[in-house]
Amino acid sequence: MGGLWSWGGASVLLRGSRFSLTNAVDADVGANSIKTYYLSESQYFNIDIQTGSDGSKYVDLVLSGNLDREEHATHNLILTAVDGGVPRRSGTASIVINVLDINDNAPQFSQQVFAVNVSENSPAGTVVMTLNATDLDEGSNAELVYSYTLYTSEKTQELFSLEPKSGEIKVKGVIDYEESQSFEMYVQAQDRGANPLSGHCKVMVFVTDLNDNYPEVTIKSVKSALTEDVPVGTLIAVVTVRDRDSGANGEVELALNQKQSLPFLLNKSSEVQNTPIYKQGMNQGEYDSSINLLNTELLLVMLVIQALQFGFFISFLV
Ligand SMILES: [Ca+2]
Ligand SMILES: [Ca+2]
Ligand SMILES: [Ca+2]
Ligand SMILES: [Ca+2]
Known part of the structure; x- marks a missing residue:
């Protein structure tokens, strides 16, 4: 009874495009005796029936909407042909329309x-x-x-x-x-x-940031040699420390080696990076060994400054 008629169309086809379906319906209904055609309901297609000079009917499928493969990739229609006889006879054809893709969508990212x-x-x-x-x-x-x-x-x-x-x-x-x-x-x-x-x-x-940089300690010696009568409070050296890391990875605490009792004071200056070392007011009992050193004519003291982040030692000679 029914024939299958397949057509691959593309979404570039304009509304009003038409395709002949006259041969779509099989011979169950004599082509010359067809009185009319019906098309199943579709919002994209309808039919247009023409009558030839010999009375035969011609049917065109007409595109009445805009095809969009992304919305509807396939359209299934049924065309019915009806003759004028008594009783009425009809034949149907299944029409499958596959909408071919065109490149009408740009790639999209989920976020800009x-x-x-x-x-x-x-x-x-x-x-x-x-x-x-x-x-x-x-x-x-x-x-x-x-x-x-x-x-x-x-x-x-x-x-x-x-x-x-x-x-x-x-x-x-x-x-x-x-x-x-x-x-x-x-x-x-x-x-x-x-x-x-x-x-x-x-x-x-x-x-x-990772803690991948050691503190860099540099010492600018203000006085390389001291005499024993150097006044308390004299600036002896300026220590500069720098750590290229950020945040806690770049924080460095400077300290004089506390194991040696030396008459020097590491004074944290307002600028964290520059730390002056001062000669400290001495308590004789506390700084015994240092005083002995200070009593020598020419003083040689090894200051050990610790940059505490890695237990990093810098030796400084005065
Ligand atoms: Ca497309
Ligand atoms: Ca595309
Ligand atoms: Ca780092
Ligand atoms: Ca660091």
Whole structure:
């Protein structure tokens, strides 16, 4: 009874496009005796019936709506032909319309800006994040290729790789918090359609600090030699300490080696980085050994200054 008629159409077809269905219905109903046709209800298609000079009917399928594969990939219609006989006879044809895809959707990222953290010194190959854009089309129209756009600095591209297919951003170079605390990446996902479309996003990578720097202690000697009558309170040396790390990783506590009783005072100056050493007012009992040293004509004292973060010792000669 019924015939199957299949047609692959595309979403570029304009409303009003028409296709002849005259041969769609099988011979159960004599073509010449067909009186009329009916089409199952559809919001996208209707039929237009023409009568030839010999009285035969011609039927066209007419596109009455805009096809969108992403909304409806397949349309199933039934065309019924009815003759003028008594009793009435009818024949039907199933019409399957497969809507072919065109590349009418651009890839989209779920967010415009992504923010991720990466620890400094992370080994090469560490995955920072995986981008995953979506494209509503199908086949090559939805196959995505990720790449940096020109807005991404060369340095950033040297330090982080972007896998074109998987969208994985991986560490490629040495990430040093002390050099750069953050990186900005501008990424595009482009489909492989004949007329490719692309979507964009920005990735902010924030580097987290590790305690990978030792305190650096430098001593500027103000007086390299002292006489025994040097007045109490004389500035002897200025100690500068610097740690390139941040926060607690860069905090350093300076102390004179307490194991030796020396007549010197480490005075924390208002500027934390510069710490003057002063000669201290002495209590004879307490500083016995030092006093003996001070009594020598020319004094040689080894000051041991400790930068406490790593038990780091600096020896300083006065
Ligand atoms: Ca697409
Ligand atoms: Ca499409
Ligand atoms: Ca660090
Ligand atoms: Ca440190």
